[in-house]
Amino acid sequence: MNIKQLCLAVLHVGDASGYEIRKALADDLASFQEVSFGALYPALRKLVEEGLATSRTVSQTGVPDKKVYEITELGRSQFIKTLSDAPATHQVRSTFIMQLLFAEELGPERLRDIMLERLTEFENELEKVAAFAASDCFSLETRERVSRFCCGALSAHCQTLRNEIAELESPNDTPNNRTSGPVQCAG
Amino acid sequence: MNIKQLCLAVLHVGDASGYEIRKALADDLASFQEVSFGALYPALRKLVEEGLATSRTVSQTGVPDKKVYEITELGRSQFIKTLSDAPATHQVRSTFIMQLLFAEELGPERLRDIMLERLTEFENELEKVAAFAASDCFSLETRERVSRFCCGALSAHCQTLRNEIAELESPNDTPNNRTSGPVQCAG
DNA sequence: ACGGGCATGTAACCAGTTACATGATTAT
DNA sequence: ATAATCATGTAACTGGTTACATGCCCGT
Numbered sequence: 001m002n003i004k005q006l007c008l009a010v011l012h013v014g015d016a017s018g019y020e021i022r023k024a025l026a027d028d029l030a031s032f033q034e035v036s037f038g039a040l041y042p043a044l045r046k047l048v049e050e051g052l053a054t055s056r057t058v059s060q061t062g063v064p065d066k067k068v069y070e071i072t073e074l075g076r077s078q079f080i081k082t083l084s085d086a087p088a089t090h091q092v093r094s095t096f097i098m099q100l101l102f103a104e105e106l107g108p109e110r111l112r113d114i115m116l117e118r119l120t121e122f123e124n125e126l127e128k129v130a131a132f133a134a135s136d137c138f139s140l141e142t143r144e145r146v147s148r149f150c151c152g153a154l155s156a157h158c159q160t161l162r163n164e165i166a167e168l169e170s171p172n173d174t175p176n177n178r179t180s181g182p183v184q185c186a187g
Numbered sequence: 188m189n190i191k192q193l194c195l196a197v198l199h200v201g202d203a204s205g206y207e208i209r210k211a212l213a214d215d216l217a218s219f220q221e222v223s224f225g226a227l228y229p230a231l232r233k234l235v236e237e238g239l240a241t242s243r244t245v246s247q248t249g250v251p252d253k254k255v256y257e258i259t260e261l262g263r264s265q266f267i268k269t270l271s272d273a274p275a276t277h278q279v280r281s282t283f284i285m286q287l288l289f290a291e292e293l294g295p296e297r298l299r300d301i302m303l304e305r306l307t308e309f310e311n312e313l314e315k316v317a318a319f320a321a322s323d324c325f326s327l328e329t330r331e332r333v334s335r336f337c338c339g340a341l342s343a344h345c346q347t348l349r350n351e352i353a354e355l356e357s358p359n360d361t362p363n364n365r366t367s368g369p370v371q372c373a374g
Numbered sequence: 375a376c377g378g379g380c381a382t383g384t385a386a387c388c389a390g391t392t393a394c395a396t397g398a399t400t401a402t
Numbered sequence: 403a404t405a406a407t408c409a410t411g412t413a414a415c416t417g418g419t420t421a422c423a424t425g426c427c428c429g430t
Contacts, residue, residue, distance in 0.1 A: 001282050002389075009285060019409055033280055039390055041411055062399055064409045080292045088283040088305045093220055095188050096275040098196060100333045101325060105267045118275045138288060145351060146287045152343035160339045164332060189417075206381055226418055228383055249427055251381040 003035055003043040004052075008079040011053060011071035013137055018044055019066065028132060044069055052078060112168050119161040126154045190222055190230040191239075195266040198240060198258035200324055205231055206253065215319060231256055239265060299355050306348040313341045 010021045018040050026034045044067075047053040052075030055067045071079070096118050103111045133147040197208045205227050213221045231254075234240040239262030242254050258266070283305050290298045320334040 001280060001285060009288070012289070017409080018411095019407095033278065036391055037410075038392070038412080045411095060408090063407085064398065066409060080289065083282070083286055083289055084293050084297055086282050086286075088286060088301045088308075090279065090281040090283040090305060090308070091220065092277065092279050093188060094277040095270070095273050096277040097333065097336070098188060099270055099273075099275060100336060101196070101329060102199070102267065102270055103329055103332065104326060106271050110271055114275045118277060121275075121277070139291060142288060142290055145290065146284065148351075149284070149287060149344065149347050152347045153340035156339035156343040157336065160336050164335075204381080205383095223419055224381095224383075225385090225420070232383095247380090250379085251426065253381060 003039050004047055005079065005082060006035060007040070007043055007047060007069075008052065008071060008075055009083075011069055012076060012079055015068050015070045017058075017066040017068050021069075027128070028135075028137075047075065051075075108168055112165060115161050115165050115168075119158060119165070122154050122157045122161070126151065126158065129154065190226050191234060192266065192269060193222060194227070194230055194234060194256075195239065195258060195262055196270075198256055199263060199266055202255050202257045204245075204253040204255050208256075214315070215322075215324075234262065238262075295355060299352060302348050302352050302355075306345060306352070309341050309344045309348070313338065313345065316341065 006025060007021055010016055010024045013024075016024065018037070021044075022035055022037065022040055044053070044055070047069070048055055051072060053069045053071050055069050057065050058068050059065050096114065099106060099111070099114050106114070129147050129150045133143050135143070137143070138146075193212060194208055197203055197211045200211075203211065205224070208231075209222055209224065209227055231240070231242070234256070235242055238259060240256045240258050242256050244252050245255050246252050283301065286293060286298070286301050293301070316334050316337045320330050322330070324330070325333075
């Protein structure tokens with residue numbers, strides 16, 4: 001998923017300016033990386049050069065003019081083909097897991113803060129997914145499928161973290177909804 | 188989590204050569220990105236230059252010599268401090284979610300293949316986590332905490348995908364363990 | 375004979391971030 | 403006043419990947 005591909009994904013849904021594309025990527029669906037303008041604008045220029053998109057300047061009152069990009073048929077077909085041919089990767093890069101691994105070195109207070117910070121972030125992402133599910137982008141079927149997939153992991157993460165935090169604060173209680181002893185990694 | 192930090196993490200657990208560090212990152216725990224040798228060896232050289240690690244050449248019979256790196260006290264303390272100060276990020280970059288979003292354009296057969304491919308991969312990762320939980324790295328408490336966290340999401344992903352695949356193959360059945368209708372994004 | 379695992383390293387390249395540059399409008 | 407939002411863009415830099423270079427041992 002490079003920036004050009006990411007831009008085409010947004011433009012496939014509807015016309016947008018560079019600024020709007022960035023906002024769409026950052027806000028609309030959790031877990032899609034924020035892109036910087038320094039990479040975004042050159043990428044859009046290249047899309048136009050390659051005939052995958054066209055641009056037009058739209059004047060606005062109050063705010064500056066914007067360059068609205070529109071995907072071409074070539075852009076549409078190339079985007080879908082590239083997406084279809086790409087392996088179904090799903091990579092996690094997590095400082096948080098590393099912090100869990102070295103929790104003993106960080107100390108219980110810092111560990112608690114970190115888990116709390118992450119829990120809040122996961123809850124925010126969950127809200128973004130809910131907002132996406134209630135939006136009118138894509139078909140109902142697609143929105144439900146994507147939401148179910150994302151919610152599954154996010155809810156699990158929230159649940160686990162709440163248990164871990166509770167356990168840290170009162171180590172003697174065994175919370176009712178998790179098993180102690182060997183971890184069961186049921187698929 | 189840049190490469191130097193990643194190397195220090197592995198070396199914090201025990202001495203290792205460049206080759207072994209790469210293997211540790213790729214195999215031992217799911218969701219830690221594979222690093223290329225082109226980035227790894229220069230990073231290790233820099234660690235030695237900065238006094239964060241030392242290296243010694245170990246002769247082996249049959250296989251070539253290897254350069255085993257050992258973390259220094261400075262390396263240890265700097266690694267932990269950097270890790271503690273870092274924000275608890277947890278980023279997902281997923282071609283797969285993008286493919287779910289544009290599932291209608293890909294067609295049901297391709298969608299099914301993609302979900303199957305991803306399901307297999309998640310199952311593999313689940314096995315890696317189980318192997319980690321049964322290993323002797325880190326304390327039991329840490330292994331359980333990390334395993335619980337990782338298993339939670341991976342199991343949820345597997346469950347969701349199995350439902351989605353079943354639904355695709357017989358759209359009329361409503362699987363017993365998922366609700367149809369509006370998605371519930373319970374935290 | 376050939377592929378794969380072990381083992382280290384460099385050079386060319388590329389894709390991204392960060393910082394800089396500009397500037398109007400609106401809300402606090 | 404001062405920050406935030408809207409809006410586009412360039413230049414320097416960084417942090418990686420890919421491909422290349424080398425070489426030996428083991429299994430089939």
